[in-house]
Amino acid sequence: MYEASDGSLFDAQGQRKYLVPAEAKRFLSAAAQADAPTKLFAQLLYLTGCRLSEGLALTPRLIDAEGRRVVFRTLKRRKLTHRAVPAPAAFMRDLLAHADSHGLDDRLFPWCRQTGWRRIRTLMDKAGIEGPQASPKGLRHQFGVHAIGQKIPESAVGRWLGHASGKSTRVYTFVVGAEERALAERMWRIDR
Template sequence: MSAHLPHPLAVDWAAHLARDRRRSAHTVRAYHATADRLLAFLAEHWGGAVDRSALAAISTADLRAYLAHRRGGGLGNASAARELSAVRGFLAFAGAAAPPVKGPRKPRSIPRPVAPADVVALAEDVADEAREPWLAARDWAVLMLLYGAGLRIGEALALPGGVLPLGETLAVTGKRAKTRIVPLLPQVRAAIESYARQSPWPIMRDEPLFRGAKGGPLDPAIIRRAVQGARTRLGLGERTTPHALRHSFATHLLGRGADLRALQELLGHASLASTQIYTAVDAAHLLDVYRHAHPRA
């Protein structure tokens, strides 16, 4: 079997995003992959080559079949909504009207951690909406710090430029001026370093690492608004906030066997009682899974 070659239309779409829309490299790769997947699916679905004229005939049934194919591969609600948004943009670029297809139904807004795949979809959507590639890199890095290191948004935005160059851990100053050490996952470290390389503002040791569009300290309200817009577009619950990413970090660690005392240190809680709420959250989540999945529930 010959290796799959990227479809020329998908290549043109990626070039348009990078050159004309000034999207980030991450967004270009993700949207290029979506367009290429759609075109490959339609070629098999229709039994022939796909070009601009063929795309003009795409129907609601065709698009639903593609989304069902992707959902069959394990795509979650938020990721499916993001995929549909990318498909609509690509079809518009190709001169084809996107058929009317509703996105995934919004889940009930109940207290629960944000699923890892939905965290990534949320961060990607926020980055996609940024006006400049460096702003996309900044927003991605901030959200990765909240979920990947469990920081409060205020802690992330208070980080000084002096944290660079990064190592395997990060010193974070939290409430009551208490400093704690948190480990940095490679993905989180890479996100911060990518932002630092792209920032048009000089990163000074004693000034905030994360800057606003005009060079001043980044206002947390900007991140909150960006997350609010993304959760609406992706059909996520109203409780999906920047702080919910920190809650998800804690809950997912606990669910994977993290020690409660170690989690207390990572989160910077003065009292173990503050950390113990996550045992209740995790138990509630497991009970919900049991009720929906167990054949005798």
């Protein structure tokens, strides 16, 4: 609905498709109030940048406890591939505790795609987030923008997001962040 055909982080009306830090904070606060599976699913999307379908397909077998990584299965050019995304220790503990009550190949979030989408959208509503960024895809874009803003190498960000091309990752470098605003402010200063 909000996707622009040019791959930019703005929709056809010029609205951004990613969460800014204040929105992300409100989203996580709303998620903290949700039931345990919804909270964990929201954190999974926020912390790993996974696609909605990848998060819904997660099984205990795909959690790498030793490497503190979540492994996602995805179809790339009609071929099944896997990618590992590092995750914070506290989140991994919660994810592993949730996985303990599931069989190795049971989905951790056994919802249909629409239910997963609605749960995230409900949290966005509770957080007062509106617009194209108020979706699971907004969390994915937020992950990319945040990672680039934290100076994570583009190659790592692209690998974590499962991009087939560096061109897909490069779009996150075009966001006007604090560093770019500081550069612009230096340009606007008039020295006398």
